[in-house]
Amino acid sequence: VEEHLRQAQKMEAVGQLTGGIAHDFNNMLTGVIGGLDIVRARLASGRHDDVQRFLDAASQSAQRAANLTQRLLAFSRRQSLNPVALDINGLVRGMRELLSRTLGENVALDFAFADALWPVRADENQLESTLLNLAINARDAMPGGGTLRIATCNVDVAERDARLAGARAGEYVLVEVADTGVGMSAELLERVFEPFFTTKPIGQGTGLGLSMIYGFAKQSEGHVDIESREGEGTTIRLFLPRADATAVEAAVAGAPVHAAAD
Numbered sequence: 001v002e003e004h005l006r007q008a009q010k011m012e013a014v015g016q017l018t019g020g021i022a023h024d025f026n027n028m029l030t031g032v033i034g035g036l037d038i039v040r041a042r043l044a045s046g047r048h049d050d051v052q053r054f055l056d057a058a059s060q061s062a063q064r065a066a067n068l069t070q071r072l073l074a075f076s077r078r079q080s081l082n083p084v085a086l087d088i089n090g091l092v093r094g095m096r097e098l099l100s101r102t103l104g105e106n107v108a109l110d111f112a113f114a115d116a117l118w119p120v121r122a123d124e125n126q127l128e129s130t131l132l133n134l135a136i137n138a139r140d141a142m143p144g145g146g147t148l149r150i151a152t153c154n155v156d157v158a159e160r161d162a163r164l165a166g167a168r169a170g171e172y173v174l175v176e177v178a179d180t181g182v183g184m185s186a187e188l189l190e191r192v193f194e195p196f197f198t199t200k201p202i203g204q205g206t207g208l209g210l211s212m213i214y215g216f217a218k219q220s221e222g223h224v225d226i227e228s229r230e231g232e233g234t235t236i237r238l239f240l241p242r243a244d245a246t247a248v249e250a251a252v253a254g255a256p257v258h259a260a261a262d
C-alpha cells in the first residue's frame with residue numbers, strides 16, 4: 001500500500017512538474033516566435049525601425065528557454081552523492097564571506113555552534129549549495145532586513161520521535177537555519193517541497209531549491225522539516241546522520257567514503 005501511495009504521489013508531482021514547465025516553456029517560445037514574426041513583417045515592408053529591439057527580445061526569450069532546459073537536465077541528472085565525514089561548524093565558518101555577501105547589508109548573520117559537534121556523513125558540495133540556497137531564500141524573505149541564524153547541535157533521535165518525524169532513530173547533527181522574514185501560510189508550507197513550486201517571478205525563482213534540499217536530506221539518510229509563521233519568520237531544520245569512527249578515519253586519510261546502497 002505504501003509503495004502504491006508513494007508511486008501515486010510521485011506521479012502527481014511529475015504531472016504538476018511537466019504541466020508547469022510546458023506552460024513556462026511555451027511562454028518563452030511565444031516570445032521568440034512573436035519577436036521574429038514582427039521582424040519579418042517589418043523587413044518585408046522595408047521598415048527597419050525597432051528591428052534590433054525585437055531581435056534582442058526574441059534572443060532573450062530563447063536564452064531563458066535554454067536556461068530552463070539546462071536546469072531541468074541538471075535536476076534530472078541529480079549528481080550522485082559522495083558522502084564524506086564533515087565538520088559542519090568548520091564548513092559553515094568557511095562560508096561566512098559567501099553567506100554575508102548573499103544576504104546583503106540589511107541582513108545580519110548569526111552563528112550558534114555547539115561544542116564537540118559530531119562529524120556528519122554528507123556530500124560536501126550538496127551541503128554547501130543547500131546552505132547557500134537557504135540563505136538566498138532567507139534574503140528574499142527579508143526585503144526590509146532582519147537576521148539569519150545558523151545553529152548546530154548534536155541530537156539523539158529516539159525510536160518514538162523518529163517514527164513521529166518520519167526519520168530513522170539514531171544520532172544526527174541538527175543544522176537549524178532561521179530567518180526573521182515574512183514567513184509562510186499553511187497552504188504555502190504544504191507545497192514548498194514540490195519541484196518547481198515557486199512564488200517568485202520568472203527568472204528569480206526556480207522552485208527547485210527546497211525540493212533539492214529534500215532530496216539531499218533523503219539521499220543522505222537524514223531528514224528535513226520546516227516551521228514557519230506568517231509575519232514572524234521561518235526555521236529550516238536539517239538532520240544529517242553522524243559519521244561513524246571508521247568514516248572519520250577514512251576522510252582524514254583523504255579517501256572518500258561511499259554510503260552503502262540500500
Ligand code: ADP
Pocket residue numbers: 133137138141179181182183184188192197198199200204205206207208209210211234
Ligand atoms: P525558489 O526559492 O526558487 O522559489 P524554493 O523551492 O527554494 O524555490 O522555495 C519555494 C518557495 O517557498 C519560495 O518561492 C517561497 O515562496 C517559499 N520559501 C522558501 N523559503 C522561504 C523562507 N525562508 N521564507 C519564506 N518563504 C520561503
